[in-house]
Amino acid sequence: MRKGDIVRQMMFDHGGLIGPYMRIEYIERDRAYCSVLNSDTPNKLVFGNRLRKIPSMALEISDQDMKKIKDRNLHDLSISHPITKTWMRVHENTVSIIKFYTNKGECYYTKLYFSAIKKPREGAVVKLYLEQL
Numbered sequence: 001m002r003k004g005d006i007v008r009q010m011m012f013d014h015g016g017l018i019g020p021y022m023r024i025e026y027i028e029r030d031r032a033y034c035s036v037l038n039s040d041t042p043n044k045l046v047f048g049n050r051l052r053k054i055p056s057m058a059l060e061i062s063d064q065d066m067k068k069i070k071d072r073n074l075h076d077l078s079i080s081h082p083i084t085k086t087w088m089r090v091h092e093n094t095v096s097i098i099k100f101y102t103n104k105g106e107c108y109y110t111k112l113y114f115s116a117i118k119k120p121r122e123g124a125v126v127k128l129y130l131e132q133l
Contacts, residue, residue, distance in 0.1 A: 001048065003027060006056040006097045006109075007034060009046055017052060021097060021109065021133055024051075037097075037109040037133055056097040057090050066102050069110060069130070077110070077132070080118065080125045087126040091115045098128070109133055 001007065005024045008017040022034035025043055032051060033043040061069075065079055081087050090098065090112070101107040114129040 001027070001032065001051060001053055006037070006054045007032070007046075007051040008054055010050050010052050012050075021054065021111075022046075054096050055094055056099060057086075057093070057095050058099040058101060059086065059090065061100050061102060063102050063104065063106075066100060066106055066108060069100055070108055077130045078127055079130065080127045083117070083124050083126055090128065091117065091126050097133075098130070 001024060003024050003026065007022050007024060009019040009022075010016070011018050020036045020039070022036050022044065024032050025035050026033040027048070030048050032046050032048050034046055034051075035041070035043050059081075061079065061081075069077065069079065095112055097109055098112050099107055099109050111131040111133055112128060113131045116127050116129075118125050118127045
């Protein structure tokens with residue numbers, strides 16, 4: 001594991017995952033300092049052997065789409081984008097967490113629920129169905 005990886009804590013008994021999704025901020029020997037995604041809480045100290053890496057990707061979106069994603073009142077959250085190599089990798093791979101970011105420096109993490117290829121009249125798009133963390 002390395003700085004910037006998305007992780008979750010493993011249970012002691014059977015290796016199941018517990019707790020919030022976190023990002024590794026600093027690694028020191030067998031310990032990692034992690035921050036909770038989409039939260040301003042202080043870093044949490046976790047032993048490295050108790051962390052499991054979660055597959056994730058980063059996608060750039062418009063400011064309007066970022067506002068839509070950050071609105072927690074939406075229940076049916078989805079976003080569409082014309083097919084590009086990066087967006088196709090999200091559709092084809094087993095990605096769990098997506099980091100959306102804008103060119104203004106805003107970022108927000110969501111959980112990918114489902115992805116599909118849609119063919120509207122304007123051209124094919126990748127449609128991602130998301131869940132709030």
